[in-house]
Amino acid sequence: MAQSIRSDHAPRSVPRLSGPGTARERLGTFVRRHKLAPYLLLAPALIGIALVLLWPLAQVAIYSFQNYGLAQITGVLPAQWVGFANFSTTFTDPEFWLSLRNSLLFAIVAVPLTLLVGTIVGLLLNRLGKKMSIFVSTAALLAWATPPVSASVLFYWMFNPDGGIVDWALARMPHWLVGGTDWAGYNWATNGPVQAYTMIAILVVWQAFPFVAVTLLAGLKTIPAELTEAARVDGASPWRVFRRITFPLLKPIYLVLLLLSVIWDFNIFTQSYIIISLGNQNEYNLSMYIYDKAFGFPPSYGLGGALALIFALILLVVTVGYVRASIRQGALT
Template structure:
């Protein structure tokens, strides 16, 4: 009897010994090692230039300072005080916020509608229409801006020709004029921002449409069938099923669109023909104009760029915090 009872005791003691002697598993460091090349590239191409811009924003810099003829005069927060105390900066910030808000809303609405349309088409038709839509997103910003500037040319542009073809009565009733030849589409801030919004939304909505389409393909079709069987319409299905399930996708798209629209530069520079029209300035082109227009103020331009970067980082931080709260709940 003692032998029989001793065997389990021996086995149990051996198991405890094995568990005690088992070495602790060290954390796998291979993923971190694989990330090192990527982090090095990001550090060289992004963090180092950003650090240089921050350093420049604390100095008073001109051409002679950048050439090395003179030492960099330290001004501390003087450049930031000069910018934040300038009433024109508040005008530029207002233009930037309003432009970004309008473009984000329009881009998200149009992109979502196109994504829903693509989801209803067959595979071949969806691939064809999606490819055509993606041509706008794949077009370089510089090329697209040049094409749109030609379309709105005041003498030979397609838009000018189309408005001239309207019946005189209709054109006069709607716009108060019949002859559009020589009309400066880019001379008034209102029409300029209207054309710029058209260009930016045209270039941005395909990415939103394809992203929404990818999210829709992951939603189970049984949910839509059950909702239709209960008599739910398209609008109710979207707000009760599609939007809640694709909320993370919409969140990422809103943040990306906000970042892209806040730092619009190429399209505005091409359409405006440079930096002459200060009434249409936004933060990106304002930083460029201050830094490179004679007399150049590289330190003040760097301060504007840092302020723009901080604004975008705050927007990103707010989104990340919202995502973490949703995961915790």
């Protein structure tokens, strides 16, 4: 192997070596002979990723076995190894299980809802005339473009008990439709996890369905029209066409969208931080629980580290699935 590489490059490097050569040329020859070019090109990006993404992850793992807190950050006391104490504290804390439950339930509801709405809009965009399709996709684009912070503040206002449009509308709807609750001045953010996450789910679906719709539309365009046309002529219902033709063909895209949505929805922090705000422990999701443990008072980076590690491991399982799906779709080719 090494032999063949050298012989490959011998003819090209020989004429250059024969001249006296400036320092610059000699450096070039050195890079070529040792095939350093790809490594040199990669180095800046990889150093950045290593220092900002990988090393902190390793540090978090280290902190999770230490009692890193206020005394350590101010330099009063050195950090001590505490074994699995942070993990046992976590696993015996009912708030941890509550926040994990909130995170899981939220993902279980929000992910299928996002995919469903995205599918409906994607199929619709594929069937609509040009003008209407541009109108719908522009609306979707604007929802997608709204920064999460703006969207969260905006939905908080719409669902606000004082002057919010949602409570106003619900209070004017017939009881058989919206239940017997007194909706006027109803507080969605603090009345409990179900109410808060209903609001966040609507917000997240609103922001995420455009991506699903647009991605599916790109996939739908690759399906030959004759295929679905033929099925329809043969009398297949639209649902049957979707189930037997469209869905099987788009399955790889669906898998990637599913895994991405699971990761995103399990992760949400910005929306829940703004809408729920720190202090409402019974409405925490995992992200907020971690943040509160680490940066609350007193700060406990060790406990936060243990939690972050657990969090990262849960996500790693989904991520491995996502990577496998991407590779199977030909990402590496």
